[in-house]
Amino acid sequence: xxxxxxxxxxxxxxxxxxxHLSTNHQPCFRVDGEMHFQRGTExxxxxxxxxxxxxxxPERNIQQLEEEWDTDFAYELPGTARFRVNIFLDHExxxxxxxxxxxxxxxxxxxxxxxxxxxxxxxxxxLVIVTGPTGSGKSTTLAAMVDLINRTRRQHLITIxxxxxxxxxxxxxxxxxxxxxxxxxxxxxxxxxxxxxxxxIVLVGEMRDLETMEIAIETAETGHLVFGTxxxxxxxxxxxxxxxxxxxxxxxxxxxxxxxxxxGVIAQTLxxxxxxxxxxxxxxxxxxxxxxxxxxxxxxHQIPSLMQTGRNVGMCTFADDLLSLVKRGIITPEEAxxxxxxxxxxxxxxxxxxxxxxxxxxxxxxxxxxVENEENASKGEKVRKKLHVNPRDTAALREMILILATDENxxxxxxxxxxxxxQKLLDxxxxxxxxxxxxxxxxxxxxxxxxxxxxxxxKALKIARTNxxxxxxxxxxxxxNLYKRNIPLRGEAA
Numbered sequence: 205x206x207x208x209x210x211x212x213x214x215x216x217x218x219x220x221x222x223x224h225l226s227t228n229h230q231p232c233f234r235v236d237g238e239m240h241f242q243r244g245t246e247x248x249x250x251x252x253x254x255x256x257x258x259x260x261x262p263e264r265n266i267q268q269l270e271e272e273w274d275t276d277f278a279y280e281l282p283g284t285a286r287f288r289v290n291i292f293l294d295h296e297x298x299x300x301x302x303x304x305x306x307x308x309x310x311x312x313x314x315x316x317x318x319x320x321x322x323x324x325x326x327x328x329x330x331l332v333i334v335t336g337p338t339g340s341g342k343s344t345t346l347a348a349m350v351d352l353i354n355r356t357r358r359q360h361l362i363t364i365x366x367x368x369x370x371x372x373x374x375x376x377x378x379x380x381x382x383x384x385x386x387x388x389x390x391x392x393x394x395x396x397x398x399x400x401x402x403x404x405i406v407l408v409g410e411m412r413d414l415e416t417m418e419i420a421i422e423t424a425e426t427g428h429l430v431f432g433t434x435x436x437x438x439x440x441x442x443x444x445x446x447x448x449x450x451x452x453x454x455x456x457x458x459x460x461x462x463x464x465x466x467x468g469v470i471a472q473t474l475x476x477x478x479x480x481x482x483x484x485x486x487x488x489x490x491x492x493x494x495x496x497x498x499x500x501x502x503x504x505h506q507i508p509s510l511m512q513t514g515r516n517v518g519m520c521t522f523a524d525d526l527l528s529l530v531k532r533g534i535i536t537p538e539e540a541x542x543x544x545x546x547x548x549x550x551x552x553x554x555x556x557x558x559x560x561x562x563x564x565x566x567x568x569x570x571x572x573x574x575v576e577n578e579e580n581a582s583k584g585e586k587v588r589k590k591l592h593v594n595p596r597d598t599a600a601l602r603e604m605i606l607i608l609a610t611d612e613n614x615x616x617x618x619x620x621x622x623x624x625x626x627q628k629l630l631d632x633x634x635x636x637x638x639x640x641x642x643x644x645x646x647x648x649x650x651x652x653x654x655x656x657x658x659x660x661x662x663k664a665l666k667i668a669r670t671n672x673x674x675x676x677x678x679x680x681x682x683x684x685n686l687y688k689r690n691i692p693l694r695g696e697a698a
Contacts, residue, residue: 206260212281212302214242215499221304222339227253227297227658228614236476237339239621250297257291257300258371265291268385278305278367278383280391288369294619295652295692301620303339305369309351310344316534317348317523320488320518321470325352330467331424333436335442337627340473341484342433343369343409349431350407351623354379359404364394366409377405384409391416399423408432412451413572421446421458424465438522439469439489440507443499463500473543475535483534485543487522490514523550530559537561544597584609584616601629602643609646610693619650638667638676645683658687 211231215223220233220240224443225612227250229244248256258266264460265275279302281287291298298452312322324332347370353361354377361377366384373379380401388394391408392415398406411417411432424430436442446529450458469489489495489511496508511519523594526540527550538560544550552563591597608622626644633640641664648657661684668677683693 207256208260208279209281212285212287215302216285217306221482223302224299224620225253225301226294226618227618229296229618236480236482237474253300253586254298257298261289261291264385269293276367276385277455278369286369286371288367293652295650296614297622305345309347309370309372312352313342315344315348316483317345318486318488318518318520320490320520321345321349321486322352323490323518324468324470325349325356327429327467329424329427329429331421331430331432331462331465332468332470333432333434333442333466334470334472335436335439336472337435337437341482342472345470345472345484345486346407346431346433347372350379350576353377353405357404360402361405361407362386362398362401362403363407364391364398364409365407366391391429392419395419395423399426403428405429406431408421410434417446417449421461425461435454436473438508439471439487439511440504442469442471442489457501459500463491463496466496466499470504470696473522474540475526475529475543477534478536482677483529485522485529485540486520486534487511487523487525488518488520490517490519492517522546522555526550527553527557530554530555556626581617583611595628596632598629598632601625601632602639605629605643605647609643609650612694617650619647619652622647622650635663636667638664638671638673638680640664642676642680645687646693649683652690652692654687654690657692658684663689 211223215233218233218235220235222234224232224234225248228247230245230247230632233240233242254564260279262277265277268275269291272288274289276290279287279289287302288305289300289302291300336342336348350361350363350372353376354372355611356376358376361379363379363381364384365381368381368383372381383387383392384391384394388397391410391412395406395408395416396419406423406428408416408430411434413421420430420432434442434445436445443466446462447455447458451552468491471487475485477483487571489507491516495507495510497509510523511521522545523532526544530537530540537554541547541550541561551561584604584607587600587607591604604625605622607616608618608625610685611617626647627646629640629643635641639659643666645657645660648660661680664678665684668680686693
């Protein structure tokens with residue numbers, strides 16, 4: 205038995221989806237979307253954690269980690285569960301995140317997947333994209349779709365993943381699963397090769413780059429059914445994200461190709477259930493002739509209105525699905541509002557249905573602070589307490605990110621957590637707020653990702669100049685100079 209197995213058994217016992225192991229930190233479990241440090245356990249030293257991780261990491265991945273500073277692979281706890289593993293280096297030392305992959309593929313009914321998504325499994329050709337932020341359940345939804353195809357069709361299905369997560373046993377379909385860096389060098393190489401492997405259906409675990417996107421669209425155009433994933437927040441913005449990846453002189457051509465090949469987009473996010481656990485809320489875009497015309501003519505801003513009137517063909521907006529989950533007593537109105545993209549529209553729906561929404565609702569009974577009194581709490585714990593009262597408290601979110609990304613005390617800093625809070629702040633303020641973008645840059649700098657930090661800071665600088673925020677403009681310029689010298693922010697009040 206490897207040492208990691210005991211941590212994984214504890215993780216499963218607590219019902220966690222992920223375990224985070226970081227140098228100079230206690231183990232941390234994600235339960236129902238929230239992080240819980242394992243109080244009473246020792247913090248890892250870099251040497252201790254490195255020994256723990258190198259014991260079960262494949263030699264190839266250890267070599268990749270030492271050359272490229274991060275690596276992905278899968279690990280199996282025999283007879284119990286499989287895990288997607290990422291090992292990385294940060295300013296403290298080595299770190300690792302392991303996400304549980306259920307050993308049994310959940311069904312459509314168990315996942316609350318709308319019937320509109322089921323129809324995509326019976327297409328003969330075209331491109332279907334599942335999108336959402338990291339940790340939104342994209343892989344699980346795709347696994348359920350592949351399982352349904354496998355049980356109801358008699359075809360050849362190839363998956364290209366990094367790493368292979370859910371394992372599919374050939375039933376009605378012949379299923380070949382290929383892992384990037386193990387069975388193929390890249391998504392684009394495997395996708396190109398797939399065309400010579402007589403597939404009917406191809407699943408691309410992630411459309412990371414322009415070449416992969418282009419081959420995926422061409423594969424769909426040549427009469428294959430292609431499933432892929434992206435990291436966008438809504439169905440409509442997914443179309444723009446694909447088009448914007450291509451050079452300006454090719455975008456008209458890609459619009460035409462997408463209008464002909466794209467069949468649907470599923471955007472999803474995970475919400476906390478009443479009583480524990482999480483459930484997916486989904487937005488579904490079905491590409492009808494009217495939607496295809498909008499894509500072809502560059503009028504993607506009109507797609508959301510078509511979705512609101514397209515329920516008869518299986519379309520659904522986030523607002524409609526969130527409202528349904530609230531009315532069925534699965535999630536609270538506050539949780540729905542927190543996850544909504546168009547918050548004013550959802551609030552209007554609540555008013556129409558006479559559903560009460562209390563944004564100041566106090567729910568501290570499940571706060572996992574192991575402190576005897578407020579005086580003993582760390583700065584981060586005090587702010588987390590505020591955010592449990594109101595998770596959309598902009599000032600508290602900014603304070604939390606500042607602590608996690610710039611505090612002088614290394615025990616307070618955590619770049620990954622800072623990025624998670626920055627995403628929540630971005631959902632509240634949008635990309636037009638320069639200060640939000642500055643805080644995102646600080647989080648990336650804390651992770652030693654200085655190129656990303658500089659890019660976000662430059663976006664913030666552009667907005668600050670447009671808004672004539674002179675003091676902020678000067679500070680951002682100073683931050684960019686620090687990032688260019690690979691220096692993170694410390695003790696900065698952004």
